[in-house]
Amino acid sequence: MPQPAPAADTETRRRILSVSAQLFAENGFNHVTIRQICQAAQTNIAAVNYHFRDKLGLYKEVVQIAADGMHRLKSDVLDAIEPQPPEERLRNYVRLTMHHLLDPHEQSWMEKLIARETMEPTPAIDLIIEKGIRPTAERNGRMVAELLGTTLDDPRVWQCFLSVQGQCLFYKMSMPVTMRMAPPGFQYTPEVIDALAEHVYQFSLAGIRALAAQPAPAKMEWRP
Amino acid sequence: MPQPAPAADTETRRRILSVSAQLFAENGFNHVTIRQICQAAQTNIAAVNYHFRDKLGLYKEVVQIAADGMHRLKSDVLDAIEPQPPEERLRNYVRLTMHHLLDPHEQSWMEKLIARETMEPTPAIDLIIEKGIRPTAERNGRMVAELLGTTLDDPRVWQCFLSVQGQCLFYKMSMPVTMRMAPPGFQYTPEVIDALAEHVYQFSLAGIRALAAQPAPAKMEWRP
DNA sequence: GCTCAATTCAAACACTTGTATAAATCATAC
DNA sequence: GTATGATTTATACAAGTGTTTGAATTGAGC
Numbered sequence: 001m002p003q004p005a006p007a008a009d010t011e012t013r014r015r016i017l018s019v020s021a022q023l024f025a026e027n028g029f030n031h032v033t034i035r036q037i038c039q040a041a042q043t044n045i046a047a048v049n050y051h052f053r054d055k056l057g058l059y060k061e062v063v064q065i066a067a068d069g070m071h072r073l074k075s076d077v078l079d080a081i082e083p084q085p086p087e088e089r090l091r092n093y094v095r096l097t098m099h100h101l102l103d104p105h106e107q108s109w110m111e112k113l114i115a116r117e118t119m120e121p122t123p124a125i126d127l128i129i130e131k132g133i134r135p136t137a138e139r140n141g142r143m144v145a146e147l148l149g150t151t152l153d154d155p156r157v158w159q160c161f162l163s164v165q166g167q168c169l170f171y172k173m174s175m176p177v178t179m180r181m182a183p184p185g186f187q188y189t190p191e192v193i194d195a196l197a198e199h200v201y202q203f204s205l206a207g208i209r210a211l212a213a214q215p216a217p218a219k220m221e222w223r224p
Numbered sequence: 225m226p227q228p229a230p231a232a233d234t235e236t237r238r239r240i241l242s243v244s245a246q247l248f249a250e251n252g253f254n255h256v257t258i259r260q261i262c263q264a265a266q267t268n269i270a271a272v273n274y275h276f277r278d279k280l281g282l283y284k285e286v287v288q289i290a291a292d293g294m295h296r297l298k299s300d301v302l303d304a305i306e307p308q309p310p311e312e313r314l315r316n317y318v319r320l321t322m323h324h325l326l327d328p329h330e331q332s333w334m335e336k337l338i339a340r341e342t343m344e345p346t347p348a349i350d351l352i353i354e355k356g357i358r359p360t361a362e363r364n365g366r367m368v369a370e371l372l373g374t375t376l377d378d379p380r381v382w383q384c385f386l387s388v389q390g391q392c393l394f395y396k397m398s399m400p401v402t403m404r405m406a407p408p409g410f411q412y413t414p415e416v417i418d419a420l421a422e423h424v425y426q427f428s429l430a431g432i433r434a435l436a437a438q439p440a441p442a443k444m445e446w447r448p
Numbered sequence: 449g450c451t452c453a454a455t456t457c458a459a460a461c462a463c464t465t466g467t468a469t470a471a472a473t474c475a476t477a478c
Numbered sequence: 479g480t481a482t483g484a485t486t487t488a489t490a491c492a493a494g495t496g497t498t499t500g501a502a503t504t505g506a507g508c
Contacts, residue, residue, distance in 0.1 A: 010455075028344075030254065034496065044457050049497060051455095119343060120252075121400040129404055159423045163391050166398075170390030173397060176345040180353055183445075199383045199435075206434030207427035214426075221407075234485075258466065268487050273467060275485095 013051045015041040021062045025109035029059050029122050056123065063117070063124040066110040067132035073100070073110065074136040078143070086146045090205060093143060094168060095197040101172040102188045102196075115172055147205070148212045153222040160208050167200045237275045239265040245286045249333035253283050253346050280347065287341070287348040290334040291356035297324070297334065298360040302367070310370045314429060317367060318392060319421040325396040326412045326420075339396055371429070372436045377446040384432050391424045 019041040023032045034048050034055055041047070052058035077096050081089040100108040101115065117128050141152045144161045148154065171178070179186065243264040247256045258272050258279055265271070276282035301320050305313040324332040325339065341352050365376045368385045372378065395402070403410065 012456080033494080035494090045459095045496095046457070046498080047455090055496065118401050119397045125400065125404070129401065133401070133405070156423075159420070160427065162394065162398075163424065163427050166394030167387050167390045169398075170386065170394055173343045174386075174390075174393075176349065177342050177353065177357070180349070181357070196383070199380075200387065202435060202438075203384065203387050203431035204427075206430045210430030211423075211426060236486085257464080259464090269466095270468085270488090271486075279466065 010051070012041065012043045012047055016043065016047060016051060016058065017062060017065070020058055021065070021109050021113070024059060024062055025066075025113040025116065028116050028120060029055075029124075059122065060124050060127065063113065063127050064131070066113045067128050067130075069110045070114055070128075070132040071135050073108075075139075078136065078139045081143075086143070087205060089143055090147060090164070090208075091198075091201045094164065094201045094204070095194065097165075097168045098171065098193055098197045098200070099190070101168060102175075102193050103190060104188065112172070115169055118169070119173065144208065147208045150212070150216060151219075153219040155217055155220050156211050160204075160211060163207060164200070164204045167204065171196060234275070236265065236267045236271055240267065240271060240275060240282065241286065241289070244282055245289070245333050245337070248283060248286055249290075249337040249340065252340050252344060253279075253348075283346065284348050284351065287337065287351050288355070290337045291352050291354075293334045294338055294352075294356035295359050297332075299363075302360065302363045305367075310367070311429060313367055314371060314388070314432075315422075315425045318388065318425045318428070319418065321389075321392045322395065322417050322421045322424070323414070325392060326399075326417050327414060328412065336396075339393055342393070343397065368432065371432045374436070374440060375443075377443040379441055379444050380435050384428075384435060387431060388424070388428045391428065395420060 016037060020032070020037045023037060023040065035045060037058075038045050038047055048055065048058055052061060077093060080096075081092045084092065097111075100106055100111045114128055114132055117125050138152065140161055141157050144164070145152055145154065145157045148156055148160065150157065175188075240261060244256070244261045247261060247264065259269060261282075262269050262271055272279060272282050276285060301317060304320075305316045308316065321335075324330055324335045338352055338356055341349055362376065364385055365381050368388070369376055369378065369381045372380055372384065374381065399412075
């Protein structure tokens with residue numbers, strides 16, 4: 001019973017990873033079969049089991065990559081908007097996030113995979129939380145906290161951030177219905193996405209400002 | 225080959241419907257097996273095929289009920305808030321919707337089933353759109369339009385409504401992650417849900433008012 | 449050229465799924 | 479009571495799933 005070298009970087013191994021990342025992101029863990037993956041990767045059925053032990057092993061490696069990439073991607077976004085004034089920071093955060101999620105040309109399978117895991121978690125969810133979400137939580141919070149004129153231990157920070165994130169993700173998650181309700185021929189072109197992002201920005205900025213004007217509620221313990 | 229009377233109302237048939245509604249809402253069409261349903265309904269494997277032709281037939285009947293019930297539920301909510309001033313209307317709409325979605329005691333499997341179909345549609349999605357969503361679209365729109373001081377053919381109406389709906393649904397859909405990020409022991413008690421709903425209301429009302437203050441964009445054709 | 453380990457391959461296995469069949473049971477009208 | 483049709487039951491089937499196996503192929507090191 002031959003064993004592959006620990007994490008050897010074979011050509012087929014790479015192909016399987018690349019192909020399955022797309023498939024998993026688009027269809028979810030349960031709706032992708034090993035045979036699909038291997039056919040798309042032009043290799044044998046047993047390749048997945050040989051290189052990744054089993055389907056879940058492959059998936060976890062894909063998720064690992066997604067979580068790391070997500071962290072890097074989010075860090076890049078946050079870096080890019082760092083020097084801007086707070087309002088522009090929010091505007092561009094929303095714009096970039098929605099493009100990653102909605103633009104079909106944007107090959108951002110990582111956002112999609114994580115959006116999927118968020119709604120329908122598998123045993124790999126903890127990886128995503130620890131490596132992909134938690135590390136940028138503090139910077140995300142600071143972006144909102146500054147607009148609120150408060151600190152991270154103010155519960156309004158997370159409620160507002162979730163309201164922003166919720167609007168962005170909702171457009172992605174409700175796409176199947178949106179496309180059916182929209183007039184025929186509708187597409188998520190870059191211009192449409194920009195317009196939606198601008199709406200979410202305007203809507204959210206006003207929401208945040210209104211809450212900033214209210215008396216501060218009791219602080220909460222802040223967890224890292 | 226015996227055939228059941230058209231839509232006979234047998235006891236087992238009722239049990240299957242009731243049990244599978246819960247299961248489908250909680251786990252989605254693909255993650256529920258006929259054997260699960262029949263075991264929970266304390267009947268034979270073949271009962272589903274006998275009474276509903278096949279699994280999809282059963283599911284479509286469940287969805288039919290959900291779509292009708294959804295329409296009725298939404299109508300009731302809209303009726304209940306009708307006499308209130310516009311702001312209170314929005315506040316209570318958000319509050320009731322979030323309770324239906326999040327309260328574990330609330331046995332509102334219909335909202336959950338439809339939320340699921342929204343994100344991961346099956347061949348039954350059209351039923352939901354036509355019977356469960358479209359019929360109340362106009363009233364939903366009017367609720368927002370009034371706050372915006374505009375008419376249904378103003379694109380801001382739908383963008384704002386989706387922003388509100390998006391926040392509500394997001395809390396439902398991201399529950400798996402939320403529960404893991406939240407401090408241990410966290411639960412969606414009625415009080416917690418009320419607080420969240422109040423936040424969404426405040427946030428959204430400010431967003432809507434800010435957009436109302438802007439110059440009106442080009443109208444769009446309004447589809448029934 | 450040979451060796452030996454890593455890698456690929458074809459085939460099969462064990463299991464679950466939805467569905468179909470035919471017999472058994474039940475209920476009701478005559 | 480019996481006949482007839484509706485319902486329930488036990489069982490089998492075909493297709494699809496992830497996984498395993500053992501042989502074939504490859505390729506680098508000597």
